[in-house]
Amino acid sequence: MFAYYLQLGLRSLKRNPVLTALMVMAIAFGVAASMITWSVFRVVSGNPIPWKSSQLYNVQVDDRGPQYDDPPNEPPEALNYTDAVALMQAHKAPHQTLLYDIGPSVLPQNPNDLPITAYGYATSADFFTMFDVPFQYGSPWTNADDDAHASVAVISNELNKRLFGGANSVGRDVTLAMHTYRIVGVTNHWDPKPRYYDAYDGMEFYPDPPQVFIVFNRAIDLRVGMTGRNNCGGPPMHFSSDEEWLHRECAWIPFWAALPTQADAQQYKTFLVAYAAEQQRAGRFHWAPNVRLRNVTEWMAYKKVVPSESRISLFVSIGFFIICLVNTIGLLLAKFMRRSSEIGVRRALGATRREVYAQFLMEAAAVGLAGGVLGLLLTVAGMQGVGLLFEPDVARLAHIDVSLLVTTLVVAVLTTVVAAFYPTWRAAQVQPAWQLKSN
Template sequence: MFAYYLELALRSLKRSPGLTALMVLAIGFGVAASMTSWSVFRAVSGDPIPWKSSKLFVPQIDMWGPNGRSPDGEPPNAMDYTDAVALMRDHRAKRQSAMYQISPSIVPTDASKHPLNVSGHAVYGEFFPMLDVPFQYGRGWSSSDDANRAQVVVISSKLNQKLFGGVDSVGRIVNVEGRDYRVVGVLDHWNPQPRFYDVVNSGGFSTTDADVFLPFQTAIQADITNDGNTNCNAVPDEPGFVGLQHSPCAWIAFMAELDDAAAVTAYRAYLDGYAKDQQSAGRFRWAPNNRLRDVPAWLENQHVVPSDTKVSLLVALGLLLVCLVNTVGLLLAKFLRRSSEIGVRRALGAPRAAIYTQFLVEAGIVGAAGGVLGLLLTGAGVASVGWVLPRDIASLARIDVSLLVLTLLVAVVATMLAGLYPTYRASRVQPAWQLKSN
């Protein structure tokens, strides 16, 4: 029977090609707008490490007091050097790492080549297992390397390709800012978006891979300066990088791994105890005002998902709704225009269920055609989002199998839902009235 209804639907659509094209265009444009916006929103609002995000926490310590807090009472979103080092020394988490952004120069061994300016981070060795960072060759460094300020480095596969042709370079030497560092690991491709571990500097998104990771205290000793954001509530007493380390300026990101609720409770108590100790020592003159958020809560607190993408998604969904309302009107006009045909079929014994099926199949065909058009327009839309959104965000929008399937599914389901009322009205046609009028 389905083949019969399919044939009837195709004949009906061919009889009014202009109306059919109008409905297909409405569905195609509405679906394409919503799916393009959804692809961007999905990319920027996704969980960057879903298997572990509930165990990774960002602590915040209020080292500025009431005068330095945001209007909602939030402490700084980064730490100063004193607090970051103290938390690393006390080490109350399963794994943890302080980190800051660096942009050193790499001097190739080939004297004919120019130095490379790269970006990266100074971190502790626990950074890599804590964030499940993938390695192509080797591994990260050990805790003893951190303590001994070892001259070691982890590089990205991209930098490894430039310097060593992509071969296993573990044990090779890389010159960073005039000092030799031994390569202990080469990362596999790793650039999570949002960049959850360094929201303070990246804003959550960055198309630039981190090419170099150095031990935190090794980088401090080598005077590799901070290249990220620095927020101060007062001018440092001393100049330069050393003055920054001795100041209460916030410039160091921090992340801790806590396995369960008990560990989270204990770590919160530790942060409050630490702040009270600082208060007793005279460094803080206010009550503890700390925060401890897991990755999803941290990303939400930092407003990582741009408001532009939320507004665009709502506008696109509104456009889809308008297109569906228009489709309802067009289908209603098309179906009721065939009232005499429906009356004859009902007089010959066709049940209402048959009328429902016939017209829903017709609506489904319109939806499928609109979905195919929507796929083409979605592809064009995804390729063009860079015109209206920042490049770092626009580059995250991608077409994949799930988006293609969802586009078709939304088009067909939405059109069939739009066809419910016109189909209901068509099925209520009274055969006697139609036969009498004819």
Template sequence: MPIGHGVLRYYGSLAWRSFRRSKALTALVVLLMGCGVATCMVSFAVFRAAAADPIPWKSNQLFVPQIDNFGPAHNWKGQPPQLLSYTDAVALLQARQARRQVLIYGSKWTVLPGDAQRLPFSQEGDAVSSDFFAMFDARFRYGGGWSAHDDDQRAAVVVISSALNQKLFGGADSVGREIDLDAHSYRIVGVLDDWNPSPRFFDMSSAWYPFSHPRQLYLPFSRAIDLQKAASVNFYCSTNSVDSDLPNWDSVLHSECAWIAAWVELPTRADVARYRDWLHNYAAEQQRVGRFDWPPNVRLSDVGQWLHIMKVVPKASALSMIVSVSFLLICLINVVGLMLARFMHRAPEIGVRRALGASRGAIYRQFLTEAAVIGLAGGLLGLLLTALGMAGIGKVFEPEIARLARLDASLFLLTVLVAVAASLIAALYPTWRAAQVQPAWQLKSNG
């Protein structure tokens, strides 16, 4: 039968009288629940931020193609390199087997401010092909991206971030104005809004810092190649050679070194299967012409699989989540013991109530109501402690990750629900023991 408001008020009244009789024990249980839940929620907030899907509306449509140009003697346990050589990257781009295809590599650029009083400064940027902005749903404050025709013409165009636009132009609409990069003039075609997917899954040039600040410049891939702009990071080869060992830019382009990230957009499963076949056939053709002397070894991973491969979730946040859950379990074990002592101390009261006709179901409802109220109090305390913990997470976790953690409405609600649910679970065994009290024994012992 459903419990009426009058019955709930009755059980609430019993709970309140019980709390007043054992204030210290009740306060200790509430403190344990609050500390355990708060520790767990702070770690969960950080873990949730680090493990979140950065583009959930289309993460199952975006894929990273990998082609093994290193061979079994040099790859990592059979896994192809995470990046592509220039030869394979350009072949992928020109084949146009996907709805969209993007090439990316990072580099550093020297910005020359128009104001002669200001000193030049270095800025991280990405060289990307024109599909980049549409593929990753980049948001623009002014203007937009460049066209495929601009790619073909190696146009001197650039998209800048809102932060760089604020620094150079005071936040005004700068589309059509020019900016000097490495002593070359570029026309601004777009200014991004505050767009910063976290983690920045598409940018292998920042693979080891996926939660750091976004790139401030985006220029045509073809233009960067034409200017012989070297990759700033993540240039690796099947041997111990590095880019400085290659005598000239033409040697870099024709080497088997991997330094370019590739992404393709495949809307349907049929598209995925067709593209996977194309990758396999491409690698087989490279084997046939003598470039590879091993069987085709290719991979096609969506965003979720790619984040797993790259181990984007920091070990510190995953470990802290495990430790926090363990701490909550320890708190619950202690709460079970305290509730058991608290409930069994009231055995005479239970015996009298049973003798007066109270059923075991009534005892269950009474003590579970008390547990729920304790859990609610522990949850409210947990909210306060969670807020305090969130204010200091930057001292425990990397600042780039700590700034992503949010104390939002969902976390507030989850904190209270976890506290109440944990209290009810902890009260199950003590309540069962209390309901087993035999009224005859209690009346005889009190007589």
């Protein structure tokens, strides 16, 4: 009977072609609008590391006082050099890392080629373990390399292709900002969106993947310049030397701690409060301890990583889709009730209400499938104009994949079937005797 009802449903598309065309277009436009905005929203609002987002914590310590807190009562979103190094040396977390943005020039292997700029991070060995960075060749450097201020580097597979043609470059040298580093690892493509571990750097939540990583301590020794955000609080200040700037209360180093359990997180926060209180007693801080410890999802919510326009666009498109479905309900009701005599004859010949439900819901599913196919075409076309609604950095993340195509068809069919329940119920209530007497 399923195949029979499916055949009837497909044949019903030819009945009342005007009504059918209106329903198909309403569903197609509604589902296309929803899927286009959903393609953006799912990227910017997804959990970038769901398997351990509750175990990774961003660390904040107020080193400037409440007069500079923005928002009020919130400490800076990154640490200064003094606090970052102190927390690293305390080592109160099983794994911890610190980082800052760099953009060194890279000398190509071919002397006839021009240097290029590779953006990445000065960080520590635990960075790769904490954030599950995959490797194509080699491995991260070690904690001993951190302590030794070693001249080692990890590069991305994209940079490896440009410099070495994609070959295994582990053990070879690369020149970054006129200093030589030994390559110890090459990462596979790794580009979590949004870039939660460096959300401090302005609004650049969706930049290009990092290309190079070097040892934080070595970068400090060589005064490798930072390319990210630097907030010293108050008006711009002049520093006579890099050393003076390094030890001022300027926030520029994001700090993360891996804490497996809630008990570990509570214990670490207690340590942060004690550390801030110690700085207060030493005369460095003149305010009560003000610290924050937020896991990945809490940190992204605090930073408002999801653009407001993506959320608003999604709600608007869903509302438009609902309006389309309401219109579809009316059109289905008109389509089904025009066949009251047919329904009456079927019921008189022994068809049950359940069989009437099955037939007309299958017809609705056929209409939804047709609307979904047209919706796919409109979605593909609409994806070309995503940049008109969203910022370029966000718009370029939206893409068409198999899951989006399948979701479009499934949503179109299921929502149409749900919308058809009331018209089908009305059709199933037709009284055979009345139809036979009047017809």
